[in-house]
Every structure is written in C-alpha cells, then in structure tokens.
Amino acid sequence: MRIATWNVNSITARLPRLLAWLESTGTDVLCVQETKCTAEQFPAEALRELGYESVVNATGRWNGVALISRVGLDDVVTGLPGGPAYEGVQEPRAISATCGPVRLWSVYVPNGREVAHEHYAYKLRWLEALQEAVVADAAGARPFAVLGDFNVAPTDEDVWDPALFEGATHVTPAERAALATLRAEGLTDVMPRPLKYDRPYTFWDYRELRFPKNKGMRIDLVYGNAPFTSSVKDSYVDREERKGKGASDHAPVVVDLDL
Numbered sequence: 001m002r003i004a005t006w007n008v009n010s011i012t013a014r015l016p017r018l019l020a021w022l023e024s025t026g027t028d029v030l031c032v033q034e035t036k037c038t039a040e041q042f043p044a045e046a047l048r049e050l051g052y053e054s055v056v057n058a059t060g061r062w063n064g065v066a067l068i069s070r071v072g073l074d075d076v077v078t079g080l081p082g083g084p085a086y087e088g089v090q091e092p093r094a095i096s097a098t099c100g101p102v103r104l105w106s107v108y109v110p111n112g113r114e115v116a117h118e119h120y121a122y123k124l125r126w127l128e129a130l131q132e133a134v135v136a137d138a139a140g141a142r143p144f145a146v147l148g149d150f151n152v153a154p155t156d157e158d159v160w161d162p163a164l165f166e167g168a169t170h171v172t173p174a175e176r177a178a179l180a181t182l183r184a185e186g187l188t189d190v191m192p193r194p195l196k197y198d199r200p201y202t203f204w205d206y207r208e209l210r211f212p213k214n215k216g217m218r219i220d221l222v223y224g225n226a227p228f229t230s231s232v233k234d235s236y237v238d239r240e241e242r243k244g245k246g247a248s249d250h251a252p253v254v255v256d257l258d259l
Helices: 011-025 044-049 118-133 135-139 173-183
Strands: 002-007 029-033 053-057 065-069 074-078 094-099 102-108 144-149 220-224 232-237 253-257
Touching: 002 011, 002 102, 002 144, 002 220, 011 044, 029 102, 029 144, 044 053, 053 074, 053 094, 065 094, 065 102, 118 135, 118 173, 173 220, 220 253
Parallel strands: 002 029, 102 144
Antiparallel strands: 002 253, 029 065, 053 065, 074 094, 094 102, 144 220, 232 253
C-alpha cells in the first residue's frame, strides 16, 4: 500500500500535475494540504475519473485539507475535534478517515507567523488539540498515521541553516516540544530518504533560488503508531515533483507499507 502527503499550494493550480503524479506513482491514498478552494470547487469528479474517492475540508481561503483514496473512505471526521478557533473561525486544517486497513489524518498545522504574534499561540493550542484528538487512534491495534504539513522542523538537522532561523517560528523549543508530546502518544516520525543530497527536505521557498541551492526544510511529516511503522518498507521525498514550472513549494512524502 502506498500512502503519501503533499502540500499542493492550490489544488486548482496543481491539478494537472497532481493527476499525472497519482497515475504514474500508483499512490493508494494521498493526504493533501493547502487546497485553497471551496469544497464545491474541489476537483472530485476529475479524481473520480481516475478511480479515486475524495473527502475535503475547505472554505476557499489559504487553508483546506483533503484525503484522496482508491481503497475506501470510511468513518470520516471533518475538522479537528476540540480544536481552537482563530479570529472566531475554526479553520479547515484537519480531516481523517479509514482507508482500507489504515486510519489516516491529513493535517495542516498553522504557520505561527512570528513568535510574538497571536497566530503563534494559536499554533501551539492547535497542536495541543491535535495530540488530544489522536490519542484513541494512536493507541489502537489498527495501523494509524497523522500526515501533513506540520510547519515545524523537528530538529536543527531539518533546516538548511539553523543559525538563520534562531528566534523564528518552526524551530522554537515550544513547537518542538509539542511534537514530542505528540510522539509520546506512541507515534514515531517516519524518516524519508532523500532522492538527492543528504537531507530529506520537503519544502523550499520560491524565493532566492532556494530549491536549486537546496536551502530547504523538513516540515512535511508522517507520524505513525507501531502497527503502521512496523509495516513501512520504504519512505522517500519525491523531490522531482518540486521541479519545473508550476510546481508547489513542497514535495510529496511517500510511504510504502507491506500490510
């Protein structure tokens, strides 16, 4: 079974690439973040023609998440149970479903903006709510994983130059502690192998030629429970999909399971 996560940075802009990638890779389930469309605009029919069902949590702004599956979508939960609101709105940042033998969450953690910004405090509350929401799924005997754009680099090795990020979001002790709390629920970081260079970065800013210079970050993560991680046969960052005109600023992270 092949499972992947990808922040597409607008599913409308990336649709031809997305469809071609699904077809060429044989992915069974794709967790999508940053759809940037309404639920009505989501390309469910185009995906259906390719043999995929889909569920989406999106309102048309800068967020939005989805699950795309050709092995079933059952027991769907839209949104983050108990999740905080930002400026009075509970943003569309989480969706979960049972896809064949596995239970999966697709999440798009708030960015945080700046440490002194209220969005940073919101990010920490959101991560706390995520930890509380996944407890039951993580503890079960069924393979389970929470995948997505966490907007946190777990260690200094997950950023191209730690010194440049000092005092900034994505690397603060509080954010990393929130990930450690999540892992304490019995989840393990599934480390992908890079297809080039020595670090499996997943995000490269569009600015300053950061992708060609490999000035990236690993912020797209896969956290699985023991039944999930014990079934992992391979995991990699599909760096090729970050290349070329019209690419997202994130690359897909792919996990192959033997279930």
